[in-house]
Amino acid sequence: MCGIVGVFNKDEAANYVYLALHALQHRGQEAAGIVSTNGSEFYIHKGAGLVNEIFNKKGIIESLKGKIAVGHNRYSTFGDESIANIQPLHAHFDMGQIAIAHNGNIVNAISIKRQLVNEGAIFNSNSDTEVIIHLLARSKKTSFIERLVEALSNLKGAFSLIVMRENELYAVRDPWGFRPLSMGKLDDAIVFASESCAFDLIGAEFIRDVKPGEIIVANTDGVHSFMPFKKQTLARCVFEYIYFSRPDSNLWGSYVYSIRKKMGQMLAKESTVEADIVIPTPDSGVPAALGFAKESGIEFDFGLIRNHYVGRTFIEPSQSIRNFGVRLKLNPARDVLDGKRVVVVDDSIVRGTTSRRIVKMLKNAGAKEVHLRIASPPVISPCFYGIDTPTKKELIASSHTIEEIRKYSTADSVAYLSLEGLKKVVGDTGYCFACFDGNYPVEFDR
Secondary structure (H helix, E strand, O other): EEEEEEEEEOOOOHHHHHHHHHOOOHHHOEEEEEEEEEEOOEEEEEOOOOHHOOOOOOOOOHHHOOEEEEEEOOOOOOOOOOHHHHOOOEEEEOEEEEEEEEEEEEOEEEEHHHHHHOOOOOOOOOOOOHHHHHHHHHHOOOOHEEEEEEEEHHHOEEEEEEOOOOOOOOEEEEOOOOOOOOEEOOOOEEEEEEHHHHHHHOEEEEEEEEOOOOOEEEEOOOEEEEOOOOOOOOEEEEEHHHHOOOOOOOOOEEEEHHHHHHHHHHHHHHHHOOOOOOEOOOOOOOOHHHHHHHOOOEEEOOOEEEOOOOOOOOOOOHHHHHHHHHHHHEEEEEHHHHHEEEEEEEEEOOOOOOHHHHHHHHHHHEEEEEEEEEEOOOOOOOOOOOOOOOHHHHOHHHHOOOOOOOOHHOOOOEEOHHHHHHHHHHHHEEOOOOOOOOOOOOOOOO
16 A cells, blocks of 8 residues: 655656655555665665655755655555665665665565575565565576566566666556556656656646556656566456545546545445435545435535544554544534434445444434445455455454444444445456455465
């Protein structure tokens, strides 16, 4: 789920990367980093926390010199929270210097790393991304692009990458297309980012998505595209539409906002209920709630007010912080809720603890009835492709019926968007639905 950015051939490239990372802050809040180059030296600044906390001192951005830069917002799914795991990762090898920013999860990284260590490799981090650097360094191929293709051909799983060398920038998307990556243009510069909303902030023009299995190279010779990998069955993460991506991003040919609104409309078709108002769980539930209200004819209103200075509860690494965050993040609007039959629309239920607290909060604020509507199917299986979902036993829908979930949440009714309904909205092919059906498109180290 991490956010990655690359800028090629732009004065003050690091400044543009910094701004783009702001736009992608929702994709990772644990750490961030930028590496830039002026064609000979590499300049690095990384740290734990939010983008504006890490780059808050005068002179930091100015010290990141050069017309090429790559940046990363960290959301950990592999490796601990140590400084060594903060990306972009930087290394020296026989072809010069390299910096890599990675979004995804390499599902065979453990077995590859074990083999490399047995052969004498020494790792500086426990990030799966470092495996790529070792494979590149050990390759006997004569050109960098050949080495990159050989290294990445060994990988399975999700890897959207931006790779920087002294005078060029590479963008790569795995053959399954799990994670998004887009290309844009800013005057004479080429830019890459996890989502198109990053282009909007820096004034870049969205050109297109990087294709699954594609390597794009930007250098002084221009922009070149390669499709070197064996074609695989497309498995784009449908949870990008449900939760991760920003509503204003153009993702895989559709705007996220429009897709989420259609999910809400489909949810209303499948499970409408008599009620006085429809409210969202802000912010990710807003488009779906608007769609539900439109389809059902029930009035839309804001019954929960969000404190925007608190992070997203699902991606906080600690359960204790997550529980505290729900109370800190949302506050009920009592005048909106008092005496009303309320439909509260959320994007998903993972563990169920957040939903339980929200329902109780609404009832304590005077809601006469609370009907919980979820704009995605029940999450029954963990993700191994770049989402830090809990183990199967921690996923409430994997071991509880809808009625049991209703009782636990204390809601008057609970209904999810069906998997069939979701597929009607996004399409029934080309996506990974593993978290909803347990059918994993790529085998993983166990």
